[in-house]
Amino acid sequence: MSTKERWLLPDGVEEILPAEARRVEALRRRLLDLFASWGYEFVMPPLIEYLESLQIGASRDLDLQTFKVTDHLTGRLMGVRPDMTPQAARIDAHYLKREAPVRLCYLGSVLRTRPEDFGGSREPLQLGAELYGHAGAEADAEILSLMIEALRLAEIRDAHFDLGHVGVFRGLAAQAKLSVEEEKDLFDALQRKARSDVESLLAETDVPTSSKRMLASLLDFSGGQEVLTRARKQWREVPKPVTRALDELEAVATLVTKRDGAPELNFDLAELSGYHYYTGVVFSAFVPGHGQAFARGGRYDGIGRAFGRDRAATGFGADIRQWLRVSTAPAHALTGVLAPNGHETALQDKIARLRAEGERVVARLPGDKSPASEFGCDRELVKKGGSWIIQSVK
16 A cells, blocks of 8 residues: 555545444434433443354344454354444343343444445444333333433434334244245345235245235235224234234334324334344334444344243334434533643632533643634633733634
8 A cells, every 4th residue: 555545444434523423422322321311321332342242133134234353362163243242131131030020222333344325424423222020012112212211312303213023934834834935035025115026936936826916915905093994904814923913013013103292103013123133122213314223222132042031022122323313402602711831839720610610621832823713712821910810712
């Protein structure tokens, strides 16, 4: 690499410069305060660890997203975390070992081999909240409500929320006795919302006509609360797991909409994001004009089994750098007091008092004549009548 190219960063990896870093840090503090007010305890998992721990409960997609290195101390394969959820599950199952429900949250960088969308970051700043130890709709509703509140705090307007349940498709696929390959192909077509592909794939199977009709109709069930009513009326011969999934979906939605200021919820029975990972209700937040979800979550029971403790689990995650790109929150101007260079006791005492009171004070270095604006200062310390006072910069 030439001298001129040494400042270049890999694709999908970028630095956060001072002005943006202030926005990130301000939002980070507000979000962690919000989570703490709901009883979520902050954890800080390691950036790198043994590969098998990172990929607990994950699909092959997470394996492909993981940067891998060899530990020179043990010779074992290690991975840089692409997702902090398995780490939080290990903390609950292996270290905390509480009988009561556990609420954990985290916020830190993760690293992925490729961005999730074109031009996206390979180093998201992942925000997450997880609730372990309660299998009821109340836990899913709490997590979804917290996700909604976090998006509001970030001043992301016009967000809409899609709810689904992986048990609907799983139940219908099991009833139809689809082969592994048929189920995979049909899942891919439903993810793309490709109706013609769905119909073609079903036409090539030996699935009973009634099952074909129900599987194809998944694409028709998207909308408000009436979606669940229509599904129950049209699907008269569904297996119990599907009925149970619809009941769970309705129970979560009912609890969320009872909260003050709850947004309108949208239901999509063909929503299968994280199908191989989630076990129940799933939900996503979208912003008009952007195809990718801005937050995603759901129930993923059993993730702690590999750590010796099988616990109910639900949670959500997001990239707050992505949030800031659409946030309407204004950037806070940098202010402060510029102090002259000097070792006078009275001057140093004044600087110390101002800093203790929460002021940002920048002390000049010898020989520096730069304007106060270069340091983000709107005031300066000057000596008048034998006292150090603050005055506005002209």
